[in-house]
Structures are given as structure tokens and as C-alpha cells.
Amino acid sequence: MPSLTSTKPGRHTFAVSSASPGPGPAVAVVAAGGAVGAIARYGVELALPTAPGAFPLGTFLVNVSGCLLIGVLLVVVTELRQAHPLVRPFLGTGVLGGYTTFSTYAVESQELLLGGHLAAAFGYLAATLVAALVATWAGMRLTRALAR
16 A cells, blocks of 8 residues: 655655555465365265255265364464465465355255255254364364374
């Protein structure tokens, strides 16, 4: 961001600081990481398609494994290593944000409910919530234990 500096009374110039490159690099790494994560998720969904009215196993596994990896990543970049400032946006927001899909979780839950598949819907809602939280905790705990 330019700053106003004064060289002589009544005269002002703008100095450009190179201390911060702005949001451009972070946006770029998030976009690149998001593409990688979305492609990985798409591969899982192709390998594990869900029949109408069935438990969405592919999305469930994607979200739970993504949460496990988020737990690992958070410990690594906040407690174990001095990471480059773009590592967390690339891996966390980008790759794992593109890989996990809680919006699809919501849509699939709604479709199960509207289709009258109440057991599958409520099972999916509860199992994903609990498994995602446990996976995040387990990823953090496992990473800390392995780092000792």
C-alpha cells in the first residue's frame, strides 16, 4: 500500500513499500490448491458412486479423510515447523478446502430427506458430523504423538 511521505515542507511524495506483496500470491495458491483438491474429490466420487436413496459413502470418506488431514496440517504448520506463509493457504484452504465438500454433504442430506430416506439422512448427518470432528482430533493427536 502506498504511503504519503514528506521530503520538504509543503511537498509530498508517495513511497511504495515492497514489504507485502498483497493478496495476489495467496489467491493464486488457494486457487491452484483448490483445483488439486477438487480433482482428487472427483476421483473418489467416480470410484464410489452413490445410488439414489443410499448412504453417500464417497462424500463421507472424502470429508472424514479431509478432516483428518486438516488436523495433521494444523499441528505441522502451527506447532512443529516454521512453514512458508503460502503453505497453509495452499494446503489448508486450497487443497483440503477443495477436497472436502460440506456443501455436497448438505445437499445430499436434503435429497435423502426429501426422498423419504429418513434413516439414511439422519445417519449420514450424524455420522459425518461425529466422524469429521473425531478425525480432526485424531489427526492432531496422532501428529503430536509421532513428533515426540
